[in-house]
Amino acid sequence: MDGNIGSMLAKVRQAFFGCLPRWFGRWLASRHPDLVVAPQGDRAQLFRDVIGERQPVGALVAHAPDMKPVLDVAETRSWRRIILELPSALILTRRLVLPAQVRGNLRRVVAYELDRLTPFAPTEVFFDARVVAGLSGGTTIDVELALCPRGQVTTWVDQLRAVKRPPSQITWPGAWAEANLLPPDEQPRPRRLAWIISGLLLLLVVGLTVTVLLTPLWQRAHEQDRLAQELTRMAAQAEEVSELREALERARVGSLAVLEHKRDYPRMTGLLLELTELLPDGTWVQTLNYRDGAVDIRGESSQATALIGVLERGPGISNVTFRSPVMQVSASGSERFHIAFDYKTVAVQ
Template sequence: MDGDNIAHRLGQHGRQVSAELYRFWHWWREQLLGMLPATWQRRLRQPGQMLCIHPAHHGYRLEQQPGNQVHSPKDLPPEALQRLVRNAGQIRLYLPQDELLLTRVTLPVATAGNLEAVLRFEMDRHTPFTADQVYFGFHARPREATSVQIQVDLLLAPKAKTDAHLAELAELSIFPALLCAADQPKAPAIKLPVHPNDTSPRAGRRKSRKVILGLVMVLLLIALPLYHRQARIDTLTAELELPRQHAEQAAAFKRELTALQDSRTWLGQRRAERRATLLLLDELTRQLPDHTWLTRLELKEDSLQIRGESTRASELIGLLEGSSLFFDVRFGSPITINPATSRDRFMITARLVQGAAP
């Protein structure tokens, strides 16, 4: 192996280490900012001047915000272009709708704390791509407190086309940090991978401040094990999420099946009671003569009480005893005469045969 190959491999390794250190620093910085008061977080995260990059017919259009100054990289001297890039607090790449895919997915609310890992794990279930084929960004939409699901807006950028743009911009020493949808201002932004040769002001400040670099190295020694542990926890959480969802669905189906079975049992009992009641009413209708009518009927668990008037109330006991549904038939009170109709008033009680009671 000659010296050029060794130097090339060392250069590749150095760029990989640099990119990994930047990712770790970004994660550790977010952890530290999360422990500060909200006002301090807003001040430290306040963006400066932004450089927006839009694909054009013959290259790219650079737009400075605020100010809306528009430039073309071909019209700027290299020194002016690098100065424009260095002065940008953030660089964004805006792509048209035909190079992106904006969709909305529905997920259980339990995934809200780990959306990135869940979306990466189930990307091929909700989109035509796998997680390795796209860059993606997302944000969860507001939900009701009682809802068990969340709606997530998901913006996808196929790596094939996006990497072509990034390669062309890298030749101009421009390295966007975010990718946005030019036609969808409310769509989520996509974080782009950090280029090892990024010359943004943030990277320049890290290189020039050796005291901060030394502090970062100390923090690496302390926090790197925690970082790897958190990454492992995130991976395991994503792997367990799908089985947990299946278990919750199975439990919900079981509860629904139990409720349906209880409803079916209740309906069966009510139907059986209704048949027995109708059977008794039919039997009374057939046994009582036409000159008798009822003014009151009380049906209990194993007994029946009827009140009414009849032309010959004394015959009713024998008629009811002839039925297969009644026994122990007797008058509950003496027979009296209704002066208005000259008919016998009666009250009869009877016991119901086993199986005839409702």
């Protein structure tokens, strides 16, 4: 929840400064700039970021005894955010196609499926995902997934937290605007928002105290209803995720079945080649029909009555029968035949 609020406030702040004259917006934003920590091995460069404009202000060394004096640089009284910017080489990206129903719970669904989609478990990586575009008439969405193994950045995250400068965002060069690999529950609350929430909570406590003193029974019933609604909502979300997973599995099984059916389906060129080699001279086929392994041919031949034995010698051909009696063609002196048989591809040893 805090991560969503922080992202929303960032959008509002960006839109607000975009409406101001550039010099005034930059001056206003410079009172509370962002600090960008960009690790490179055991060292990290520090940048003072004011609405996207960066200025180098120092460097850090991993496992330093005390980072706090180094972080309090450039006469900056307070940093609005601490941004950990990882090298692009540490970031793994992948494109996914998921059902459109997961758009509202994208991060939760990706975390639930992460061990199937990647070699990692959710606890082993920092990750984020976004919807790139809709596909297939709106039934599926194109999703971009970005992740980084925790072991490669945990040192910097833990050290920043140890000196009371926890990172608000983990990103990388070239990331999309709202990308943040840090899980929402590990993101610090915005300071001004915390002050506002504290005041609202104080008023809420006073109001609840009066309410509890005056109407204890109503308060208890209201709380029970709220908990029941929350439980129903969570159960519905869990059922939706389970149904989506089953739908994905059915789609995967169906795809495999189609591929297996296509593999077992005989090639018509092989059947035509066998008939060309088997049928004697003076025989030609006028029509050939194939359906689910059953072949039906019509034509004329000077040796129509002998075709049964000739065709039975062919590999993959079985159950050869005449569908109708052989008829003599007076004009050509040949015999008209209608033969049916079963055909399947013979595996090459």
